[in-house]
Amino acid sequence: MMYWNDHGMTGWGVGLMTVSMLxxxxxxxxxxxxxxRHVGQASRHSPAPPPAAVPPERPAPEQLLAERLARGEIEPDEYRRRLDVLRGSPPTAG
Structure with missing residues (x-):
């Protein structure tokens, strides 16, 4: 004689199997x-291409003058004269 329910599968077993499959x-x-969705958002927010090469900003003339003094290219007297000229003051006699 063949039994369809001989492995202990009750109504709860069938219900649990159905719920777990869903x-x-x-x-x-x-x-x-x-x-x-994640892949779609990642493609929309991909990094922009790098900007075209922009030349670096040049330092201010007073900064260049101070750097030349620091490197020893000019003397302090010449530094002061040139700084006066940059700032619009009349050069002092030295």
Missing amino acids: LFWALLIFGVVALV
Whole structure:
């Protein structure tokens, strides 16, 4: 004699199997949708191409003059004279 329910599968077993299968498919579909959205957003927010080469800003004339003094290219007297000229003051006799 053959029994269809001889492995202890009761109504609870069938119900739990059905719920777990629905949960599995729901999680699988949710994962695929989340992955597609993430990839779509990543492509929209891709980094912009680097800007064209922009020449670096030149330092201020007073800064260049101070650097030349620091390197020893000019003497302090010459530095003061040139600084006066840059600032619009009349050069002092030295």
